[in-house]
Amino acid sequence: MTEHTSFHPVVGIDLGTTSCTMAVWNGAEPIVIPGPDGGSTLPAVVGQNQAGQIVVGRPSASDALPQIDRIKRDLGTEERLRLRGRHYRPPEICAFLLIELKRQAEAFLGGAVHDAVITVSGSAGEPQRRAIREAAGLAQLNLRLLLDDPVAAAAALGVGDQDRTYAIYDLGGGTFDTAIVRIGPDGVAVLGAAGDPQLGGDDFDEHIVGYTLRQIRERHHVDLSRDEHVRRRIRWEAERRKRELSTAETTVLDLPLLTATVSVSVPLSRRAFEAMIEPDVTKSLGHVAAALAAAELEHGLPRRAVDQVILSGGSTRIPSIRARLADYFGLDAEAVRADVDPAELNARGAGLIAREFEPAMIFEGSRPGLLGANLRLRAEMADPSPAAETIGLQPPDLLPGVPAETPADFRAVADASRSLLTTTPAGGRGRGPLRAAYLAFVAAIQAADPDSRLTELGRRLATEYDRSGRGAPDQPTETSD
Numbered sequence: 001m002t003e004h005t006s007f008h009p010v011v012g013i014d015l016g017t018t019s020c021t022m023a024v025w026n027g028a029e030p031i032v033i034p035g036p037d038g039g040s041t042l043p044a045v046v047g048q049n050q051a052g053q054i055v056v057g058r059p060s061a062s063d064a065l066p067q068i069d070r071i072k073r074d075l076g077t078e079e080r081l082r083l084r085g086r087h088y089r090p091p092e093i094c095a096f097l098l099i100e101l102k103r104q105a106e107a108f109l110g111g112a113v114h115d116a117v118i119t120v121s122g123s124a125g126e127p128q129r130r131a132i133r134e135a136a137g138l139a140q141l142n143l144r145l146l147l148d149d150p151v152a153a154a155a156a157l158g159v160g161d162q163d164r165t166y167a168i169y170d171l172g173g174g175t176f177d178t179a180i181v182r183i184g185p186d187g188v189a190v191l192g193a194a195g196d197p198q199l200g201g202d203d204f205d206e207h208i209v210g211y212t213l214r215q216i217r218e219r220h221h222v223d224l225s226r227d228e229h230v231r232r233r234i235r236w237e238a239e240r241r242k243r244e245l246s247t248a249e250t251t252v253l254d255l256p257l258l259t260a261t262v263s264v265s266v267p268l269s270r271r272a273f274e275a276m277i278e279p280d281v282t283k284s285l286g287h288v289a290a291a292l293a294a295a296e297l298e299h300g301l302p303r304r305a306v307d308q309v310i311l312s313g314g315s316t317r318i319p320s321i322r323a324r325l326a327d328y329f330g331l332d333a334e335a336v337r338a339d340v341d342p343a344e345l346n347a348r349g350a351g352l353i354a355r356e357f358e359p360a361m362i363f364e365g366s367r368p369g370l371l372g373a374n375l376r377l378r379a380e381m382a383d384p385s386p387a388a389e390t391i392g393l394q395p396p397d398l399l400p401g402v403p404a405e406t407p408a409d410f411r412a413v414a415d416a417s418r419s420l421l422t423t424t425p426a427g428g429r430g431r432g433p434l435r436a437a438y439l440a441f442v443a444a445i446q447a448a449d450p451d452s453r454l455t456e457l458g459r460r461l462a463t464e465y466d467r468s469g470r471g472a473p474d475q476p477t478e479t480s481d
Ligand code: ADP
Pocket: 015, 016, 017, 018, 019, 020, 171, 172, 173, 174, 175, 200, 201, 202, 239, 242, 243, 244, 246, 312, 313, 314, 315, 316, 317, 318, 342, 343
């Protein structure tokens, strides 16, 4: 065993409705691959810029230029999506996401990536699965496995030497999935599953939009509910403020110049927000009950056999949801596990399982015309942003400084990492993971992420720093492409 990070270049991809996350095995554990700006997820948005080129992962609050989101919902349909003045089929839009993810993975790993394991909702039908396979082919990725989401989530927690029974509660942006899963030395078994393809954080945003529109009607005596442009701006602000309410008790929606005569600030408390989503949460528990009933009917599993509840999906950061689940299962708060970032859980599981597949030397797809189609899509894409291009090669003087708010526990390692990165020649091989860990940590501080997240990223930084400091910066087995 060398002391170096030795990545297994088969990536695990959580291809979400609202965001995508990737993880890769580093020889010891699955590591989430950060994007160019240090964030761990890529918004699942494909749009165009002024020049008419495709840009991926940059959602815009304005409707000045067309953009396509929630492509996962259209996979397997015959929908035609309009961008750049032409029509695309859903697998093509999905391919843009996968091409960008592949590019980010290659920048992070410093070598070619040809293989992926992609997660898919357990309830996805064959047309949706076929569309994902096609999208992977268009992105020149060998799709090694389509992995069911709950299996990915359970796998991420690791296998002990005893059987454990988990209830997976995955509440994302647009979909809700739940499963009762048993995991142990013999593998993972899904005992019962249920879900709702139309339930998630988007609905919560819509509740806030409705509330805001009512406030506007009362204060300004105008009904803006039919103005798509206004709705879009409110929805954008609502989503941001909703996330804030997971850590703060109150917030304010700030909406200047919604129209020429209407500007509003709408205060919103966590309590009021949680009351708005209460019926949705109750609905989700109805699906949990259905999954439990299936597990009981088919496997004789009683509800009290559930050891722990596993949270997955961004919307499970909402505090009341955790409390409701503990209550529902009659479990202690600690048995509702949130120790792994719910936005990263499925990707980590996919990255873990991806290690079982040998990396290929090339893209193995043989359908005629596939390479041509890939080249055409790539030619339509804007050049990667300067940050994306240089993630492994960023000139040291462009590295952000260590923020003043850095927790004392991690200040020393942050200072040391920065100094190591700035004294290494730009592009020094093997510095990519440390640089990425540093950027992710700084970005989390700047975004005022919760302490648990900072701690996790700080630990990751310390690990990468250790690795860089101990060994030579060059990886012994450089993969060439
Ligand atoms: P998907 O699997 O559908 O892509 P994600 O797991 O990425 O979804 O979750 C995205 C949803 O989680 C969005 O609706 C987003 O607004 C919501 N979300 C993200 N972070 C938070 C937070 N801190 N508090 C509440 N909701 C959040």
